[in-house]
Amino acid sequence: MESDGFSYIGVLRPDTVSNITRITDNLPIDHFQHVHEVDQNIRKLINDPKLLYLVRRYLNAEPVMLECTLVVTGGSCNNDASGLQNSFHFDYAGWQSVNLFVYLTDVDESSACHKVILGSHRRKTLKDLFYPTISDADARKRFGDKVQSVTGAAGTLFLENTEAFHKRQFSPERRVMLNVLFASHRSILSNGRLDPRNVQHRNSIYARYI
Numbered sequence: 090m091e092s093d094g095f096s097y098i099g100v101l102r103p104d105t106v107s108n109i110t111r112i113t114d115n116l117p118i119d120h121f122q123h124v125h126e127v128d129q130n131i132r133k134l135i136n137d138p139k140l141l142y143l144v145r146r147y148l149n150a151e152p153v154m155l156e157c158t159l160v161v162t163g164g165s166c167n168n169d170a171s172g173l174q175n176s177f178h179f180d181y182a183g184w185q186s187v188n189l190f191v192y193l194t195d196v197d198e199s200s201a202c203h204k205v206i207l208g209s210h211r212r213k214t215l216k217d218l219f220y221p222t223i224s225d226a227d228a229r230k231r232f233g234d235k236v237q238s239v240t241g242a243a244g245t246l247f248l249e250n251t252e253a254f255h256k257r258q259f260s261p262e263r264r265v266m267l268n269v270l271f272a273s274h275r276s277i278l279s280n281g282r283l284d285p286r287n288v289q290h291r292n293s294i295y296a297r298y299i
């Protein structure tokens with residue numbers, strides 16, 4: 090994790106996966122913020138003592154959860170349009186930060202797999218700070234074989250330094266992923282991440298399934 094900025098950390102138990110996917114399998118293509126507020130299984134997952142131990146060790150601080158977003162992509166909504174998430178970019182949450190990602194559909198090399206450039210969190214140029222997106226060609230030129238495809242069955246968990254270059258491979262295939270952002274501290278960059286309209290929309294969608 091220190092050198093790569095990425096690590097698989099395990100797979101959820103089958104009963105936990107089915108408890109979560111019973112709901113997430115029905116969700117429309119969209120993103121839903123702070124889903125731990127409406128799904129007790131996700132709430133339990135992000136408060137798991139073993140997970141928090143790992144995050145605490147990596148951040149060397151008591152983790153502060155800034156985001157807990159369920160992201161559903163694929164299907165006809167974005168069949169023919171790639172977006173920012175389909176190009177290599179990095180995110181910034183202030184201070185030290187790490188993302189927990191959980192696949193909630195099976196993801197393989199040919200589907201909308203997450204890709205990360207190993208070690209790239211430590212190899213930024215000044216230009217990257219102003220233009221935090223790079224092309225595949227630039228990624229190959231700068232980082233060679235460090236591009237890793239992240240694959241796994243529903244329930245696969247991995248941690249990734251928020252500042253590592255990453256992207257979602259473009260694919261019309263449906264993919265559901267939980268994205269939980271932990272930071273070592275709150276800062277000005279922690280504010281304004283939760284959109285009240287998204288929360289309202291989330292509540293109306295989840296009301297059909299909870």
Ligand SMILES: [Fe+2]
Nearest residue numbers: 178179180255
């Ligand atoms: Fe991102």
